Amino acid sequence: MGNELTSRASDxxxxxxxxxxxGGLADYSAVRGCMVIKPYGYALWENMKAELDRKFKExxxxxxxxxxxxxxxxxxxxEGHAEGFAKECAVVTHYRLKADPNQKGKLIVDPEAKLEEExxxxxxxxxxxxxAYKDWIQSYRDLPLLxxxxxxxxxxxxxxxxxxxxxxxxxxxGHTAHATSEEAVVEAEKMLDVYADFVENYMALPVIKGVxxxxxxxxxxxxxxxxxxxMQDGKALQAGTSHFLGQNFAKAFEVKYLTxxxxxxxxxxxxxxxxxxxxxxxxxxxxxxEGLVLPPRIAPxxxxxxxxxxxxxxxxxxxxxxxxxxxxxxxxxxSVKYDDSDNSRPGxxxxxxxxxxxxxxxxxxxxxxxxxxxxxxxxxxxxxxSIPNEGLATYIKNLLEEIQSNLYQRALAFRNEHITxxxxxxxxxxxxxxxxxxxxxHWDGSPDTEEKIKEATKATIRCISLDAPMEEGKCVFSxxxxxxxxxxALAY
RNA sequence: CGGGGCGUAGCGUAGCCCGGUUAUCGCGCCUGGUUUGGGACCAGGAGGUCGCAAGUUCGAAUCUUGCCGCCCCGACCA
Numbered sequence: 001m002g003n004e005l006t007s008r009a010s011d012x013x014x015x016x017x018x019x020x021x022x023g024g025l026a027d028y029s030a031v032r033g034c035m036v037i038k039p040y041g042y043a044l045w046e047n048m049k050a051e052l053d054r055k056f057k058e059x060x061x062x063x064x065x066x067x068x069x070x071x072x073x074x075x076x077x078x079e080g081h082a083e084g085f086a087k088e089c090a091v092v093t094h095y096r097l098k099a100d101p102n103q104k105g106k107l108i109v110d111p112e113a114k115l116e117e118e119x120x121x122x123x124x125x126x127x128x129x130x131x132a133y134k135d136w137i138q139s140y141r142d143l144p145l146l147x148x149x150x151x152x153x154x155x156x157x158x159x160x161x162x163x164x165x166x167x168x169x170x171x172x173x174g175h176t177a178h179a180t181s182e183e184a185v186v187e188a189e190k191m192l193d194v195y196a197d198f199v200e201n202y203m204a205l206p207v208i209k210g211v212x213x214x215x216x217x218x219x220x221x222x223x224x225x226x227x228x229x230x231m232q233d234g235k236a237l238q239a240g241t242s243h244f245l246g247q248n249f250a251k252a253f254e255v256k257y258l259t260x261x262x263x264x265x266x267x268x269x270x271x272x273x274x275x276x277x278x279x280x281x282x283x284x285x286x287x288x289x290e291g292l293v294l295p296p297r298i299a300p301x302x303x304x305x306x307x308x309x310x311x312x313x314x315x316x317x318x319x320x321x322x323x324x325x326x327x328x329x330x331x332x333x334x335s336v337k338y339d340d341s342d343n344s345r346p347g348x349x350x351x352x353x354x355x356x357x358x359x360x361x362x363x364x365x366x367x368x369x370x371x372x373x374x375x376x377x378x379x380x381x382x383x384x385x386s387i388p389n390e391g392l393a394t395y396i397k398n399l400l401e402e403i404q405s406n407l408y409q410r411a412l413a414f415r416n417e418h419i420t421x422x423x424x425x426x427x428x429x430x431x432x433x434x435x436x437x438x439x440x441x442h443w444d445g446s447p448d449t450e451e452k453i454k455e456a457t458k459a460t461i462r463c464i465s466l467d468a469p470m471e472e473g474k475c476v477f478s479x480x481x482x483x484x485x486x487x488x489a490l491a492y
Numbered sequence: 493c494g495g496g497g498c499g500u501a502g503c504g505u506a507g508c509c510c511g512g513u514u515a516u517c518g519c520g521c522c523u524g525g526u527u528u529g530g531g532a533c534c535a536g537g538a539g540g541u542c543g544c545a546a547g548u549u550c551g552a553a554u555c556u557u558g559c560c561g562c563c564c565c566g567a568c569c570a
Binding site: 013032087153155158164169171237239240273276277307308310311314345346347348349352354365366367368375 | 562569
């Protein structure tokens with residue numbers, strides 16, 4: 001693996017793929033553009049899910065589940081939405097196979113079994129969900145409707161990349177309906193905060209909250225809020241989005257409610273989602289040449305204990321010492337594994353758990369037992385220390401918190417170093433290609449300028465930061481007046 | 493869909509240009525033994541439709557044609 005911030009993007013891509021394959025998170029699958037998420041990777045996702053789900057419940061949402069298939073006519077109803085997704089849909093046209101009359105042992109699609117209306121494998125669930133909401137909402141008393149779904153979706157992408165862009169991916173999608181526009185906007189902003197809080201405090205990944213330009217908006221949205229993170233190669237990654245959908249879907253699916261004043265009104269909508277792409281973000285943001293580096297709060301395994309011994313007598317001594325440590329750690333709520341398998345030697349285990357990104361490793365051998373200590377190695381700094389037996393569980397608990405915070409601080413420092421203010425077009429191009437990261441520059445607000453900048457440099461406006469101050473300036477490309485800086489970057 | 497690269501054992505590969513015994517090496521796997529503080533060592537062993545198909549040839553992993561698949565870059569995108 002090579003992790004230099006190289007201009008040859010393929011090296012970085014190779015590094016990234018290796019991390020995922022060798023770290024045991026996922027594997028390529030037999031199906032084009034899809035991946036197999038292995039138990040270790042899925043455990044990570046489950047930890048992330050659990051925390052997100054807790055936050056959704058805390059903010060008043062409930063989970064439900066809607067069909068995988070969306071009738072084509074549903075998808076058509078919201079025009080912008082339909083246009084946005086049409087070119088990446090998997091379509092079900094038949095419901096039966098039959099034996100091939102010409103080739104024994106082969107199957108063909110039965111032409112007799114053609115569906116009257118094609119079914120689309122959901123690329124997102126707005127259409128099927130709003131069709132249901134039509135029947136669920138009659139009165140202002142039914143509002144707000146705050147529902148989340150954990151599901152898989154399919155988007156037939158031209159080119160795929162493990163976790164970052166697979167044909168099928170796992171995610172959650174929230175779909176809410178509100179009586180007023182203001183309330184819906186508050187919801188969209190609230191969920192953006194939930195995402196930012198999760199990504200920063202659990203994934204240890206700093207994000208910039210902002211809104212997308214009209215060009216980059218979700219198909220069918222009036223406003224798209226997003227959180228943008230920075231990867232170690234200087235490219236930006238959209239880590240989550242929350243959309244204010246206005247009344248577009250309400251109108252498309254005729255979802256109206258009666259107000260207190262007995263008037264018919266269309267409801268106001270939001271939708272928001274994060275996906276397994278977050279795992280890709282995690283991998284690219286924290287890992288190093290030794291492998292994955294996982295933040296303690298979501299790591300499937302927080303502590304691994306490796307015994308060192310010669311012969312069964314020493315093994316028994318180590319076992320004895322480990323027994324109480326294991327009990328202490330478990331009762332402190334720490335996930336821990338004692339790897340006393342005799343198949344591999346300590347050095348092999350050290351390397352293996354580093355590859356998997358386990359935050360803390362404890363090694364115990366005869367020397368340690370004699371001295372009343374254990375050896376503790378932390379994954380983030382690779383620092384090793386001998387720590388006395390007394391209060392070990394507390395020490396480790398604190399160390400996990402320290403690693404969590406160190407990872408965040410490290411990523412934050414990197415991110416902040418890579419936000420560069422530029423005021424000229426030459427500077428803009430130089431910073432983008434030579435330094436990377438976010439380029440903070442004035443933009444005249446025109447989609448046309450945005451497009452031209454993209455054509456010239458491949459950079460897109462990642463977001464208009466929510467805390468960008470008003471500042472008079474001139475567009476870095478057109479020279480037209482601008483009131484605010486926006487963030488440009490090359491992106492995944 | 494365009495450009496580049498690749499396909500040989502579970503994994504990673506040599507051989508291909510210039511066709512010729514039994515297809516190379518490493519890791520992993522199995523057996524036995526010695527080992528165990530940073531990916532152990534010795535001895536023995538198992539494992540192959542050389543991506544698929546056709547062609548050229550006395551003879552093809554190697555040459556020709558077609559097809560399939562994967563990775564990287566671009567367009568598209570969370």
